[in-house]
Amino acid sequence: MNPYFVIPVWFRIATTTAILIGFCSSALFAAETDETFTEKITRHQYSDPQTGKITPYLLYHPVKKSDSQPTSLLIYLHGAGGSLKSYNYSREPYQKLRKELSRRGFYVVVPELGKLHFMNAAAKQALDGVTARVLTAQKISQHRVHIMGTSMGGGSSLAYTLHRPELIRSVCAVMPMTDFADWIKENPRYARPVSAAYGGSPQQVPDAYHVSSAIQNVDTFQKIPVMLIHGLKDRTVLPRHSQKLAERLTEKQFQCELIILDNLAHSDEVMRSVQIQAADFFEKAMQ
Numbered sequence: 121m122n123p124y125f126v127i128p129v130w131f132r133i134a135t136t137t138a139i140l141i142g143f144c145s146s147a148l149f150a151a152e153t154d155e156t157f158t159e160k161i162t163r164h165q166y167s168d169p170q171t172g173k174i175t176p177y178l179l180y181h182p183v184k185k186s187d188s189q190p191t192s193l194l195i196y197l198h199g200a201g202g203s204l205k206s207y208n209y210s211r212e213p214y215q216k217l218r219k220e221l222s223r224r225g226f227y228v229v230v231p232e233l234g235k236l237h238f239m240n241a242a243a244k245q246a247l248d249g250v251t252a253r254v255l256t257a258q259k260i261s262q263h264r265v266h267i268m269g270t271s272m273g274g275g276s277s278l279a280y281t282l283h284r285p286e287l288i289r290s291v292c293a294v295m296p297m298t299d300f301a302d303w304i305k306e307n308p309r310y311a312r313p314v315s316a317a318y319g320g321s322p323q324q325v326p327d328a329y330h331v332s333s334a335i336q337n338v339d340t341f342q343k344i345p346v347m348l349i350h351g352l353k354d355r356t357v358l359p360r361h362s363q364k365l366a367e368r369l370t371e372k373q374f375q376c377e378l379i380i381l382d383n384l385a386h387s388d389e390v391m392r393s394v395q396i397q398a399a400d401f402f403e404k405a406m407q
Contacts (some may be wrong), residue, residue, distance in 0.1 A: 128310050153167040163204075166250045174349075175246040178204055179254065180218065180228035189395035192264040193254060194221060194228045194245070194402065195280075197239075197273030200313075204232045208270040208294075213392040214334035220399035224249065235315040238300055239332055244283050251287070266402050268292040271357060271386065275300060278346075279367075285340050290405035292398055295354055295386055298361040299333040301326075306358060335361075338368045345375040345405045349394060351384030378399060 151160045160181040169172050182191060198207035207230060208214065221228060237243035255262060266289050269277035274296030281288045297303035303312040303324035315321045318328045332338055346369060348362035359380060366378035379397070384390050391398070 126349055127141070133335070137143075139289070159222070164253075164329075166246070166253050168246065168249055171241075171245075173246065175231055175233065175250055175252075176367060177186035177229055177231040177250050179258075180222065180226075180230075181341045182225045182227060182258045184225055188262065191258065191260050192229060192266065192402070192406065193251070193258070193260045194226050195251060195265070195267040195277075196228055196230045197233070197267070197269030197276045197280075198230065199269075199273050201235050202273075204230065208273070208388050208391075209268075211388050213388045213390075214395065217391065217395040217398055219391055220396060221402070224399065224403055226402070227254065227258055227260065234317075236272070236317060237276070238272060238314050238317040239279035239283075240317040240319075241328070243276070244280060247280060248284070262287060264289060264406060266290045266292070266405065268398070269296070270294040270388070270391075271296070275334075275357075277307045278334035280338050281344060282332065282334065282340050288344060290345040290347070290402055291341075292349070292392060292401060293362070294349045295351065296334075296348065296361060297356050297357050298335045298365045299329075301329040301333070302335070303357065304397065307356070335368065337364055338365070338372065341369060341374050341376075342372070345377075345401070347377045347379070347398065347401045349379045349398075350381070351386065351390045352380050352382045353385040356386035 162179050163176065165174050165176045176351060198209065202208065209230060216332045227249060227293060231247055233243040235244055251265065253260065259269040265287050267277045267280060274293035275298065277291050277293050278296055278405045279297060281291045300314055304314050319325055348366055350361055350362040366376050369376035379394055382391050
């Protein structure tokens with residue numbers, strides 16, 4: 121075989137291989153660069169001056185593009201049994217939302233109000249203090265506060281909005297119970313922890329449940345946009361909770377976005393496909 125032809129063949133093979141490797145490496149590097157996102161999370165605690173009770177909380181810091189970009193605050197409330205060591209917002213189905221909110225100038229505070237607080241009076245008082253502390257420390261306008269929660273946190277985010285309608289700019293409730301008394305009828309196994317949180321059953325302390333019921337206080341959301349996200353196969357918190365609240369809000373011509381995901385149950389997966397939509401929702405509420 122003529123060496124003149126052998127050398128170019130091997131040269132072409134080697135060159136092609138190098139080009140392909142280089143191209144693939146560049147693509148991989150670009151993908152890694154695109155997905156790389158360094159989160160700054162700091163740990164703090166709030167001490168109630170009246171009770172001395174300490175409430176730990178985490179604070180996600182935004183990646184600000186410029187000093188002229190206004191900052192906002194999102195309060196995030198985790199589901200039942202969660203803690204600052206394990207909470208929904210930190211998980212992979214929320215990754216894009218975390219990145220988007222950081223890019224858009226949002227601080228996100230995750231308070232530890234208790235594993236089974238269901239936004240009772242003590243939780244409301246603690247969250248009042250934590251929120252005020254963060255707003256002051258980070259110099260955030262009181263007109264740029266939003267709230268979001270998952271499961272117990274979803275119901276609690278609606279309940280806290282009823283408590284502080286003058287503060288909350290918008291609320292996104294994921295798989296929420298819209299009436300705690302109604303919910304424990306559907307899920308009797310939760311009756312004991314909810315009753316413990318509220319100091320009695322719905323029959324014993326009806327007013328405590330009423331003030332935290334979104335479905336019984338719909339008019340409070342007249343000027344507060346609401347986003348409701350639920351899986352159609354959810355059996356822990358039936359999707360009718362979100363559907364019924366959305367119907368009431370729509371009937372009154374209040375701002376409401378209802379997202380029902382057909383093939384999903386009670387899982388963080390409900391957030392995976394709607395993360396950018398949720399970020400857009402919070403940003404739109406400030407316009």
